[in-house]
Amino acid sequence: MTGEIFGQLAGRGVGSALLAVGLCSGCGAAPPAPVMEGRDGMLSRTAISQKCEEAARDHDRPFVIEWDATDLASFEAKAKRGTVLVAYEGCELKPMYECSDSANPAAFGTYGHPQFTSGTTQGFDVTNEGELYAQLPLGAAKLSARVQKGEKLHLEYFVSGVATSSRDAIYAGDLGSAPGCPEVTHFVWAYNLGAFELTTSTESSSAAEASAFGAGIGGSGKNKEAQAGKGGEMASCKTQDQRACRVPIRLTLRAVRPGSHPKGALPGVPGVPPPGAGGDVAAAIEHGETQRKLADMWMEANRKLNEHGDGKACLEIVDRILVLDPRWADNPTVPQVRSRCLMRAGRCDEGTKDYRALMAAKDVKRLKSDEDLDEEVRKVANRECPASTAKNDVDFLIRSEHEMRKVASAKDGPECRKRFAIIKKRLAKIPEKAAPCKGDKNCFAERRKQSRARQSALSSLEGASKCIAMAESCKAGLPFYTEQYKLRLRTVSGVEKIAAQAWATQIKMGSLKCKQ
Numbered sequence: 001m002t003g004e005i006f007g008q009l010a011g012r013g014v015g016s017a018l019l020a021v022g023l024c025s026g027c028g029a030a031p032p033a034p035v036m037e038g039r040d041g042m043l044s045r046t047a048i049s050q051k052c053e054e055a056a057r058d059h060d061r062p063f064v065i066e067w068d069a070t071d072l073a074s075f076e077a078k079a080k081r082g083t084v085l086v087a088y089e090g091c092e093l094k095p096m097y098e099c100s101d102s103a104n105p106a107a108f109g110t111y112g113h114p115q116f117t118s119g120t121t122q123g124f125d126v127t128n129e130g131e132l133y134a135q136l137p138l139g140a141a142k143l144s145a146r147v148q149k150g151e152k153l154h155l156e157y158f159v160s161g162v163a164t165s166s167r168d169a170i171y172a173g174d175l176g177s178a179p180g181c182p183e184v185t186h187f188v189w190a191y192n193l194g195a196f197e198l199t200t201s202t203e204s205s206s207a208a209e210a211s212a213f214g215a216g217i218g219g220s221g222k223n224k225e226a227q228a229g230k231g232g233e234m235a236s237c238k239t240q241d242q243r244a245c246r247v248p249i250r251l252t253l254r255a256v257r258p259g260s261h262p263k264g265a266l267p268g269v270p271g272v273p274p275p276g277a278g279g280d281v282a283a284a285i286e287h288g289e290t291q292r293k294l295a296d297m298w299m300e301a302n303r304k305l306n307e308h309g310d311g312k313a314c315l316e317i318v319d320r321i322l323v324l325d326p327r328w329a330d331n332p333t334v335p336q337v338r339s340r341c342l343m344r345a346g347r348c349d350e351g352t353k354d355y356r357a358l359m360a361a362k363d364v365k366r367l368k369s370d371e372d373l374d375e376e377v378r379k380v381a382n383r384e385c386p387a388s389t390a391k392n393d394v395d396f397l398i399r400s401e402h403e404m405r406k407v408a409s410a411k412d413g414p415e416c417r418k419r420f421a422i423i424k425k426r427l428a429k430i431p432e433k434a435a436p437c438k439g440d441k442n443c444f445a446e447r448r449k450q451s452r453a454r455q456s457a458l459s460s461l462e463g464a465s466k467c468i469a470m471a472e473s474c475k476a477g478l479p480f481y482t483e484q485y486k487l488r489l490r491t492v493s494g495v496e497k498i499a500a501q502a503w504a505t506q507i508k509m510g511s512l513k514c515k516q
Contacts, residue, residue, distance in 0.1 A: 051133035051140075052090035059137055060186075060253045062093065065155065065198055065229050066139040067248075072231070075248055080361045083109040083165045084188040085175070088253060091137045098180035106330050108174065109167030113357030114193055114246075116161035119237065123156035139229075146200055146228065153228065157196035158237040160245045164190040166329035173260030190252040195232025195245045201225045261327075294328065297321050305337065309406070311344020311384075332358060343384035352381050375445070393429045394446075394453040400426075401456040401463075408463045411515075413471030420464040420480055427457040427487065458488055466512055474514035478503055 067075070078084050078097050082105045087094045101107035126132050129147050133140045136155070143153060165188070175181040236244035301317035304310040318338045321328050328334050336358050342351030356377045363373070382390075382398045390396035400423055407415050430450050437443035461484035469477025478500065485499035492498070506512040 048091075048129075048133065048140075051130070052137065054090070054134075059090070059134075061250060062138045062253070063136055063155070063157075063196075063250050064093075064138060064248060065136065065196055065231065066142050067231075072248060079111055079163065079188075079191070079248075081105040081110075082107065083111070083167055083170070085170075085181075085184045085256075086186050086188060086253070087183045088186045091133070091140055093138055093251075094183075096180040096184050099175060099178055099184055101176075101178070104331075106332055108170055108187065109165040109327075109330050110332070110335070110361065111163040111165055111191075112335065113353050114161040114163040116193075116242070117159070119158055119160045119194065121156060121158050121234075121237070123154060126153035126155070143228070149202070151200040151202045154199050154201070155196060156199075156234070157194055157249055158234060158245060159192045159194040159249070160237055160242050161193045162190055163193065166326065166335075168326065169254070169257055169261075171257045171259055171261045175256070184256055186253040186255050188251050189254040191248045192250040192252075193246045194249050195234050195237050195247055196230070196249050197227065197234055198229035199225055200228045290325070294321050294325060298328075298334075301341070302337065305341055305344060309344055311341045311346070314341035315345050332362070340380070340384050343381060346386055346389060348381060348385040348389040351384070352377050355380060371442075393426050394449050396426055397423065397430070397453040397457040397460070398449075401460045404460040404463045404467075408467035408470075411467060411471040413468050413476075416464040416467035416471065417480075420461055420468075423457050423460050423464070424483070424487075427454065427461075430454055430457070432490075458484060461487065469512060469514040472515055474503075474507060474512075477514065 064071075064075075074097065075084065075095060078095065082100065085096045085099045085108065087096055124135060126135055126143075126147065129140075129144055132143060132147050132153070136143065136153075147153065167187070168189070170187050175184060231249055232247035233244035236242055239245075297317050298321060301314045301321070304317065305314040315338065318334065318341055322334070335354060339351045339354035339358065342348075342354065345351075356373055359368075359373055359376055368376075378395070382395055383402065385399060387396050387399035387403055390399055400419065404416075404419060404423075407419060430453055432454075437447065462481065465477045465480035465484060467477075468480055481503050482496055482499040485502070486495050489495050489498070503512075507514065
C-alpha cells in the first residue's frame with residue numbers, strides 16, 4: 001500500500017525530499033497481503049473466499065443489482081410460469097431455467113399476483129470490500145475494482161411489492177433428473193419488486209493528497225458522484241400506478257431439502273388421486289385416502305360454485321384443501337376456481353386481481369395487451385361478481401341480469417319491485433345516442449358495452465314484471481311490463497295497447513303463469 005501511495009504522489013509532482021522523509025522508512029520487503037481487512041478495506045483471496053462462503057451460508061436475501069435487462073427479462077418470464085430454481089454459491093447465483101416439468105410448468109409452484117405495499121425509500125453505503133461482500137455478495141465481483149480504487153458505493157432502493165411462491169418447501173425428490181436439476185441448491189421463495197439506483201462517489205485528487213499528509217497539502221476537494229447501476233425508475237415509485245417500479249431487485253431464497261416430500265408424490269389433476277408413495281404400504285394407503293378425500297372436497301367446491309352460486313362456501317372448501325395439502329395450488333385450475341369463488345363471495349377486487357394474474361401467466365408469448373387482459377377479466381367479473389360491487393352503471397346493469405333470473409325464479413315479489421326501480425334508474429344514465437367516436441377503438445368498445453348493458457337492463461325489467469305477476473297477480477305485473485315496453489319502443493305510438501296485447505298472448509299461450 002505504501003508503494004502505491006508513493007507512485008501516486010510521485011506522479012503528482014510532490015518533491016523527492018519530502019517523499020524520502022515521509023515514506024522511506026520500511027522500504028525493504030513488500031508487506032504481506034492482508035488475510036482479512038486491511039487499512040483500506042482490501043481483502044486477500046483467502047478472505048474473499050471466506051466471505052463468499054459466509055454469504056452462501058447466511059445471506060438468503062441477496063440483491064440482484066448486477067442483473068442486466070436480459071437477465072431481468074428472463075427471470076420475469078420464468079417467474080410468470082412457475083417457481084424459479086437456482087444454483088447459489090454465495091457470490092454467484094445461476095438461475096436453472098432448464099430444470100422444469102415441460103408437461104406442467106407450475107409443478108414446483110407459482111408466484112401468483114404480487115402483493116403491492118405502500119413501500120418506502122431505503123439505502124446503505126459500502127465503503128470497503130468487507131462491507132461489499134457482506135451487503136452485495138452477488139455484485140462483489142463486478143464492483144470490487146471500484147471499491148479498491150477508493151470509491152464509496154451508495155445503494156438507494158424502493159420496495160413496491162413482493163411475489164411469493166405457493167410452495168413453502170421443495171424437496172430434491174420433487175426435481176427429478178431433468179437437465180439442470182441436479183445442480184439446483186435453492187429456489188426463489190419470494191422476490192421483491194421495486195426500483196434502485198447505485199451511485200459511486202470519490203474524493204478529488206487534492207483531497208486525497210491532503211488526507212495522505214495530514215493537512216495543508218493540496219487543500220480540500222469535493223466528492224465526485226457517478227451512477228454505477230440502475231433498475232426501474234425511482235421517480236415512478238412515488239406515482240399511483242408505479243409502472244416503472246416493478247423490477248425484481250431482491251430475492252428470498254430457500255434451500256432445496258434433501259429426500260422426498262413427506263406427503264408423497266406431487267398431486268396431478270384435481271379429482272384424480274396420484275399413485276401411492278411406494279415402499280411403505282401403510283403410508284401409500286394413507287396418502288391415497290387423503291387425496292381421495294381432497295378430490296371429493298374439490299368436486300363439492302365446484303358444485304357450490306357452479307350449481308348453487310355459493311362463493312363463500314366454495315371459498316371455504318378450497319382454502320381447506322390448500323391447508324391440508326398446499327401443493328394443490330400448483331395446478332392452475334385450483335387458483336382459477338378460487339378467484340371465481342372470491343368474486344361470487346363479494347370479494348370482487350381481490351378475485352379479479354388473482355384471475356388477471358393467472359391469465360397473464362398463461363399468456364407466456366405475451367400475445368395479449370393489457371387492454372385484452374382487462375377486457376377478458378371484466379367479462380368474467382360481470383358474470384361472477386354481485387351487481388353491488390360494480391364501479392360503473394354499465395357493469396351494474398350487466399351483472400343485474402344474472403341476479404334478476406335468480407330472484408324471479410324464487411318469485412320474490414317485493415325484491416322484484418325493488419330491483420325494477422333501481423335498474424330503471426341506472427338505465428336512465430346510459431345514453432341512447434352519444435357523440436361519434438371518430439375512429440377511437442376504445443370508444444367503439446365502450447359503445448358496444450353500453451348497448452350490451454341496455455339490453456341486459458331491458459331483459460331484467462321484463463323479468464321483474466313477470467316475477468311480480470307470478471308472485472302477486474297478472475294485473476299487478478302488467479304496469480311494469482308496459483313500462484319496460486315503453487323503454488324499448490320510445491318512438492312508437494300506442495305502446496300501452498301493444499304491451500297489453502303481448503301480455504295477454506303470453507298468458508293465453510301458457511308462457512306466463514300468474515298467481516291466481
